[in-house]
Amino acid sequence: MNAFDPAALDCLAALADAGSFERAAQQLAITQSAVSQRLRALETGLGRLLVVRSRPLRLTEPGKLLLRYARQMQAMRADIVRELGATAGHDERLPIAVNADSLATWVLPALDGVVHAGQRQGYGLELVV
Numbered sequence: 001m002n003a004f005d006p007a008a009l010d011c012l013a014a015l016a017d018a019g020s021f022e023r024a025a026q027q028l029a030i031t032q033s034a035v036s037q038r039l040r041a042l043e044t045g046l047g048r049l050l051v052v053r054s055r056p057l058r059l060t061e062p063g064k065l066l067l068r069y070a071r072q073m074q075a076m077r078a079d080i081v082r083e084l085g086a087t088a089g090h091d092e093r094l095p096i097a098v099n100a101d102s103l104a105t106w107v108l109p110a111l112d113g114v115v116h117a118g119q120r121q122g123y124g125l126e127l128v129v
Contacts, residue, residue, distance in 0.1 A: 004045075006077065009070035011038040012050060012059075016067050019056035029113025042066070074120070 014024035015035065025032045043050050050063035059067060098107050 004073075005038070005041070006073065008038040008042045009066075009073055011035055012042060012063065012067055013070050013074060015039065015051060015057060016059055016063075021057070026113060027116070029110060029117055078120075 011024065011028065011034075014027045015021070018024040018027050021032045021035050025035045028035065039051060046062070046066070048062040049060050050066060052058040052060060096107065
């Protein structure tokens with residue numbers, strides 16, 4: 001994984017916002033293990049400790065510096081999507097057929113995280129039930 005992989009940088013931003021691996025994973029709609037792996041890849045690639053794993057977790061000085069750049073990169077990606085209309089011409093509807101129990105228990109919670117993550121990236125996603 002590239003040290004500046006957008007998914008890993010988004011993970012650092014989510015950790016900073018959420019204050020824990022669990023909440024960051026929920027925010028990104030991925031597993032806690034994936035959050036840990038992405039953070040570890042960043043730290044290994046840069047040769048720096050980015051997060052003090054305490055409760056609540058804290059960013060180190062290199063982590064704070066990288067977070068500033070990560071936020072700038074997130075904003076630039078959102079601008080690119082907006083300006084180039086990356087979703088223009090694409091049907092943004094995805095019909096899914098599930099029973100009511102599965103919808104409430106599994107599908108809606110999972111899709112809610114995906115929709116919010118996509119919206120943060122500048123995609124015009126909407127969840128309609």
